[in-house]
Amino acid sequence: MKLYTFWRSNATYRVRVALNIKGLTAEKASIDLLMGDQFEADFQAVNPARAVPALVLDDGGPALFESMAIMEYLEEVHPRPPLLPSDPRSRARVRALAQIVVADAHLLGVPRVRKLLTEGFKFDETQLARWQHHWQNEAMTSLEGHLARDRETGRFCHGEAVTMADICLAGHVIAAQMLKVDLKPYPTVSRIAEECFAQDAFAREHLLKQPGAPGVPA
Amino acid sequence: MKLYTFWRSNATYRVRVALNIKGLTAEKASIDLLMGDQFEADFQAVNPARAVPALVLDDGGPALFESMAIMEYLEEVHPRPPLLPSDPRSRARVRALAQIVVADAHLLGVPRVRKLLTEGFKFDETQLARWQHHWQNEAMTSLEGHLARDRETGRFCHGEAVTMADICLAGHVIAAQMLKVDLKPYPTVSRIAEECFAQDAFAREHLLKQPGAPGVPA
Secondary structure, eight states, X not given: OEEEEOTTOHHHXXXXXXXXXXXXXXXXXXXXXXXXXXXXXXXXXHOTTOOSOEEEOTTOSSOEESHHHXXXXXXXXXXXXXXXXXXHXXXXXXXXXXXXXXXXXXXXXXXXXXXXXXXXXXOOHHHHHHHHHHHHHHHHHHHHHHHHHOTTOOSSSSTTSOOHHHHHHHHHHHHHHHTTOOOTTOHHHHHHHHHHHTSHHHHTTOGGGSTTSTTSOO | OEEEEOTTOHHHHHHHHHHHHHTOOOEEEEOOTTTTGGGSHHHHHHOTTOOSOEEEOTTOXXXXXXXXXXXXXXXXXXXXXXXXXXXXXXXXXXXXXXHHHHHHTGGGGSHHHHHIIIIISOOOXXXXXXXXXXXXXXXXXXXXXXXXXXXXXXXXXXXXXXXXXXXHHHHHHHHHHHTTOOXXXXXXXXXXXXXXXXXXXXXXXXGGGSTTSTTSOO
């Protein structure tokens, strides 16, 4: 397999962690979203949505794309160890917690949105930081509200095993830490993130350890 | 079942269409996102993420939330007629097309984002329209790029049967039409949307036909 990735991309972080948990490996190709590599014709042929991750399977064919769709694929084809619980109601809870990050938060801080705000609408650094902190905190409030309320919350988002929800949560917390968001109001989120970061599958995929990250050779 | 919904919410539209296709009915309760009903304590107890849809099952327990998670739940518990193909690779394609709308587009036009832009950052109507059109077109370009390229595209996004991808695409096209986005550059998207709108399961859930929509009694 070949994974198109980028050090700063939280969406590719999710797929890299999922691959690690499943015991799978993929060749990596970096698409520098800050340099605009995603708009090159070669990459648009891989993913017309001009985004990473994209995962080319060994049998060829169009690349898989979108982090949640890729994680669901990995779960269906490589079910052990599972990234979803077994009963439908629990699976819905895990998927919904994941979607708080994927559908309700992450997009508001991606390069193309920051670029339109700063170049198209002339946001200065202070305004951009205010925008990003606002949405980080909104998503944290949503996650903490669910996790602190529900008895299904355990060592991880759902019981004692890592699920897709933890992968998405961990990436969101890394982004928050990079933005210096105060995490004290979100003790359940913070506790679960620390549980994740203590695991090798997560630790070695930390954004700031990836090739091309500040201080890390590309 | 009881579905918390709102006439203008594209995310609840998805769930209503999915329920229709599955032949299921749910009592409806309107949460007026423009009036801030989602921040009332009663509703925050239902969904701490302060968003619709939320679906309360007949056996009680915490409400399901997030449209994709609810559709996946309905698919697992009521598999006929299916909203996903049967093979993992096709399922990944359908989920990824759906996520273009759900994760890469929809959020940028929801009430809470529009509110921060207009109240927090003083966007005027022209700026807000420019913002919304930009992201509508970005998502349309991504969808059209995939759908026009892939041989799996048929009468619908994936072959001859409606899937989750079509439900998400149809809602995105309704939003684009309400914003008067020019759809001519997206012929495949437009064609598939028309196929969807011709079906009763979609037609009766059109946003502008819902209780509370302009000209429709609440």
